[in-house]
Amino acid sequence: MPEFFNVLPPDAARALLFQHLTQVMPAETIPVQEAVGRVTAVSIPAPHHLPTFRRSTMDGYAVRAADTYGASESLPAFLQVIGEVPMGKAATVTLGSGQAAIVHTGGMIPETADAVVQVEHTQVIHQAQQFPHEIEVFRAVAVGQNVLQIGEDVRENSEVLPAAHWLRPQDLGGLLALGITDVAVTRRPRVGILATGDEVVPPTETAVPGQIRDINSYTVGGQVQQAGGLPIYGGIIPDNFAALQTAAAQMLAACDMLVMSAGSSVSVRDMTVEVVDGLGTPGVLLHGVATRPGKPTIVGAVDGKPVIGLPGNPVSAMIQFDMFGVPAIYRLQGLQTMPRRGLVWAQLTQNIASESGREDYIPARLADGEAGLLATPVFGKSNLIYTLVNADGLIKVPLNKGGLVAGDMVEVRLF
Secondary structure (H helix, E strand, O other): OOOOOOOOOHHHHHHHHHHHOOOOOEEEEEEEHHOOOEEEEOEEEOOEOOOOOOOEEEOOOEEOOHHOOOOOOOEEEEEEEEEOOOOOOOOOOOOOOOOOEEEEOOEEEOOOOEEEEEEEEEEEEEEOOOOOOEEEEEOOOOOOOOOOOOOEEEOOOOOEEOOOEEHHHHHHHHHHHHOOOEEEEEEEEEEEEEEOOOOOOOOOOOOOOOEOOOOHHHHHHHHHOOOOOEEEEEEOOOOHHHHHHHHHHHHHHHEEEEEOOOOOOOOOOOOOOHHHHHOOOOOEEEEEEEOOOOOOOOHHHHHHHHEEOOOOOOEEEEEEEHHHHHHHHHOOOOOOOOOOOOOEEEEEEOOOOOOOOOOOOEEEEEEOOOEEEEEEEEOOOOOOOOHHHOEEEEEEEEEOEEEEEOOEEEEEEEE
């Protein structure tokens, strides 16, 4: 039996393939609500500040912070409530010294106010049917406390998402919050899938002794969809060189990537290497990867398009496609690295305060460090969507932990 040639470890094999992937899919514009899992084609700037007006983060009273200084349970500050800011309306109330206005979470605060006192830290006295009436304030607030400032989430003209960014649900929310309803994304790569073998029959047929149903086309097709590609099924090609060559050439011409299942082992029936080499330049890059299962995988490229020859074994086919096909699909969409998924552990880069008796989830950005992943908290108010847009996942602070210390290994839930 001939020896495998040009066998490389997976990382080196991927790097070799990537050197020959010269194309990125052209851009198309789609509605933002349809864009999850797509990749941005261009950088997206903010058309305006977010928020566009100062908003309360609490139900309570808009005040001038100086009027609350020194307030306590034993020595409250007395303020006169002169009005209310209705939700969805501009604040028209003007506060003078010792005055306050009722505000609601997310509502606008008056220009003359600079802080909000939580309703829980107040008590109404001398209740009246109409304004004014008085309240006691039991806790002082600082300037800016419980208030979202103009542009605190996003500054006008700042880059909110870079080009070649894999869009997640929070990214869609961030774009829509800015009134961006359409987004330019790279087109989904079309991935042609061919099954080969006289013994292979469609899943809809009854397999007689000596035959097997084609499942590789559809498991690989599912992987293609998960990576953002469009599987194009070319059916089952018999063990005939001319038939396989014709089908492969037609499929590659119509698609951005070609995958052939089976026929990749070194045997007298192996035609896949010859077929790939006959499709164009450079053809086969390597035949054999230093892995198990899936050693006889074929990795090639033709005119900037990836061509993968997978083993017929279903487990080998899925593993090898995950190693080479999935990264290639992301590359065709413009991504240089694959999105992270699932749960990971990372080293915390700075302290996180918490209260025992609850689980806290802190947005975090992940980066590669010398000893593994590093997690840096992204602190921000819960009503600022870009707190999540700028994060890769959530750090879990366990129920009975009073915080986390820089250097701790922490669980990060990716999203």
